[in-house]
Amino acid sequence: MSAVTQQLMETDDLSIRTDLIPIFIMGKKYDVPSTLTIQKALEYAGYQLIRGCGCRGGICGACATVYRLPGSAKINVGLACQTVVLPNMYLTMIPFFPANRAVYDLDELEPDAQTILKYYPELAKCMGCNTCTKSCPMEIPVMEYISAALRGDIEKAAEISMSCVMCGICAARCPAELGQYNIGIMCRRITGKHIKPRADHVWEMIDRINSGRYETGLNELINSDVQKLRRLYVERQTEPHTGHEEWTPDNNSNL
Numbered sequence: 001m002s003a004v005t006q007q008l009m010e011t012d013d014l015s016i017r018t019d020l021i022p023i024f025i026m027g028k029k030y031d032v033p034s035t036l037t038i039q040k041a042l043e044y045a046g047y048q049l050i051r052g053c054g055c056r057g058g059i060c061g062a063c064a065t066v067y068r069l070p071g072s073a074k075i076n077v078g079l080a081c082q083t084v085v086l087p088n089m090y091l092t093m094i095p096f097f098p099a100n101r102a103v104y105d106l107d108e109l110e111p112d113a114q115t116i117l118k119y120y121p122e123l124a125k126c127m128g129c130n131t132c133t134k135s136c137p138m139e140i141p142v143m144e145y146i147s148a149a150l151r152g153d154i155e156k157a158a159e160i161s162m163s164c165v166m167c168g169i170c171a172a173r174c175p176a177e178l179g180q181y182n183i184g185i186m187c188r189r190i191t192g193k194h195i196k197p198r199a200d201h202v203w204e205m206i207d208r209i210n211s212g213r214y215e216t217g218l219n220e221l222i223n224s225d226v227q228k229l230r231r232l233y234v235e236r237q238t239e240p241h242t243g244h245e246e247w248t249p250d251n252n253s254n255l
């Protein structure tokens, strides 16, 4: 039994246990509270999530899930940590989708359409069905960034695909068998490396790291016990919500 299930079993607050609904996880029926996300319902049902679970906040894309609802042949998709359970939903997770992922040396890539097509020739098979856009849980116009990549507008493809969480749902639904998210990240890498101006402040920070400036502080943390780490965490100075843009902590030796 998972810790979450144990906690729910022991709680005195019956309000969270009275509204149970049936769902089917990989074909097996469970009664779960109707207010839970799919991810929490899995844990309520006793699953311990080792794969298919990361940030729990809609950022990492690890928890792609497909489900059907009664009376509909449609396959629905969503992130398990963001989608609330529905009565009689049949679900299973697809924590990894095996899409084509090219290997390349970023330094040597030219920022043009031929480069993308060389590594992802299936790009030319896109038939403009827009299924990818309709299935994206991040509401990204996926077909638009695929079209931009195809016509060589790599910067545009990078911009449109920026909030992709690499969940793989678009690829799972694409009739042309594209791995859209891998094409998107290639466009973002090429844009960062070859199109956008160099971000000098990032390189200044890398130089500071390489100079060993933070070694002492990091070693202190590595060698701290749990109690000390807790105390440092609780006592840390945080940026005020209404802080000025130029705000820095009182101790700025680690900046």
Ligand code: SF4
Binding pocket: 125, 126, 127, 128, 129, 130, 131, 132, 133, 142, 143, 146, 173, 174, 175, 176, 177, 178, 180
């Ligand atoms: S689902 Fe595939 S074929 Fe359809 S628009 Fe998207 S990339 Fe093109």
Ligand code: SF4
Binding pocket: 061, 135, 136, 137, 138, 139, 140, 142, 163, 164, 165, 166, 167, 168, 169, 170, 171, 180, 181
């Ligand atoms: S573009 Fe594809 S991989 Fe990226 S978030 Fe949308 S569905 Fe997931």
Ligand code: FES
Binding pocket: 052, 053, 054, 055, 056, 057, 058, 059, 060, 061, 062, 063, 079, 080, 081, 082, 165
């Ligand atoms: S667990 Fe990270 S997006 Fe769901």
